[in-house]
Amino acid sequence: MKRDRAAVIGLGLIGGSVALALKAQGWHVTGRDADPDREQQALADGVVDAVGDDASAEITFVATPVRAVAAEARRALELGRGLVTDVGSVKASVVDAVGDARFLGGHPMAGSEQEGLDGADAQMFEGAVWVLTPTPATPDVAFARLAGVVSSFGAEVVALPPERHDALVAVVSHVPHLTAATMMRLADERSEEHAALLRLAAGGFRDMTRIASGHPAIWPDICAENRTAIVEALDGLIGGLAEMRDVVAKGDRGALLAALQRARAARANLPGRVARPADLVEVRIPVPDRPGVLAEITTLAAELGVNTADIEIAHSAEGDRGVVIMLVEARKGELFRGGLMARGFRPSVQRLT
């Protein structure tokens, strides 16, 4: 039996985890890394089946540092005819720099406090969100194939335009990281005058500054590639804190309570893990055979906050039309149907029994 073939470029924490998750799904995985020792370790530990390049890889995952992604992706595109994706935390600049419809940006929202190949784990993506950033040029079959593979890792696919992804991760990832670091640094400065300070740091402070213990080396690239969105989100936070400062200075109890209550409610509503199969409905959407239609549909799902558990395309016998079949959370079925109809689709929604 012939195994599906994939390649992974960059065998760190995420690349190693992707390789292990692929192997767990039966793929043949060829890996490459800038560090030959790490390549040999990956081979010895069974993280990859082979070391080097694989011109016949159906999918190549580029898991290098952000600054190297575009060059490695172009190299992989020249080497073979497969689909190429990446796992970096900034997307618009990379998608632009690669400039090829066979490149589909990706970003698994997962990680751990461990670093490097030793922390790699086939289960790392279970229940995590994996963003894909298709453009109108992305072939539907490419998107559907990659979405299926990522779903097989246990991840939930969220499709977003590259620029939108970058603006959103600035708010929920990049700025929180910079804030944790700033808070830690300020506490540290104070601790020079008073050694007791850091002993007073209870669980809340430890939780808030945990991400500041991550490796700093990746951040100059991220901040350079996503500068505009990060500066805008930082300005928003600075403005929000200045409002909070004024509320405290004025002793405005009502405004303070309202702000904290809203934050508490929002925290309680932070979406959890992927919905269980019992809560899913099947949405069937007949689609014309034109490029980008799948990207349009899945991006609409993300914009409406509709979680997608599975995506598949069935082509009709005539070949000029197909049906997109999506499993989405039941309570959002009608919302999604409304959005699709507004865009000119004619979907049907069916409850799974």
Add this chain to the structure above:
Amino acid sequence: MKRDRAAVIGLGLIGGSVALALKAQGWHVTGRDADPDREQQALADGVVDAVGDDASAEITFVATPVRAVAAEARRALELGRGLVTDVGSVKASVVDAVGDARFLGGHPMAGSEQEGLDGADAQMFEGAVWVLTPTPATPDVAFARLAGVVSSFGAEVVALPPERHDALVAVVSHVPHLTAATMMRLADERSEEHAALLRLAAGGFRDMTRIASGHPAIWPDICAENRTAIVEALDGLIGGLAEMRDVVAKGDRGALLAALQRARAARANLPGRVARPADLVEVRIPVPDRPGVLAEITTLAAELGVNTADIEIAHSAEGDRGVVIMLVEARKGELFRGGLMARGFRPSVQRLT
């Protein structure tokens, strides 16, 4: 055998935990709460031995919301002749308002995401820092007794002047809380335009906003009582974030990396749990019989970052002098000795075998 008697006013999460910790150490505990149902529950669950007041309580812990502490403390001081302490997170205004040497402010740096009596736990304070805020008027025997009781709960005593405590918790507790709430609120505002936003919130964002899920009702009091220190610490954070913003906007990679590296090193140095007995030395400090000398010594220990595992006072036969005996972490023994000598004490340091 006569049991030591204590009282606990306010039977919520912390008050209930104090009652359970006292009972585990063999104390007879009388509890009172504004809610009669909760009093009965505490009695039925064995959290307290009796409900009501106890004029013969040797120590009374006031564990009510911050705004009620001063009145309850004065009431307890009038009722009996014992020592009175509290567990609130702001100290200077309360110590001033009570204005009695038998009142010694306290603040255990512990808690949980649970609320109320149901979350109470005798082990809550194990390994936690418990701040005591003696003033020059605090009797040494009162301080030593309370420090001993708190140590018996497994907590580490840190002595700080009330104002210093308030400035430090603004940095490590109050401002982090307000920041988590602000960050959560901003993300929530963005999520109104884009429902996918909160699905992208990975572990780091969840960690950072966890404290925003706490009960908002306590914060208007805390912000009112500790307004000056909170506003100052918020201004510091706003300034730090503005610097960070400029570094990102200018693309200054070196400055960004340096800031993140410093934050990472500081995070790695966050003090952990109490040192093990093997790492302790015994410091003996002959002291004159004057009020406030124990407060001076323990506050000096906190200022020097010296962890204290135990404190005891031995009085000499002549009665006008005594010896303070402290167990402190071995690696800080010489530092502490130097500080004590600079203040005119003549300590001896001995390694425990």
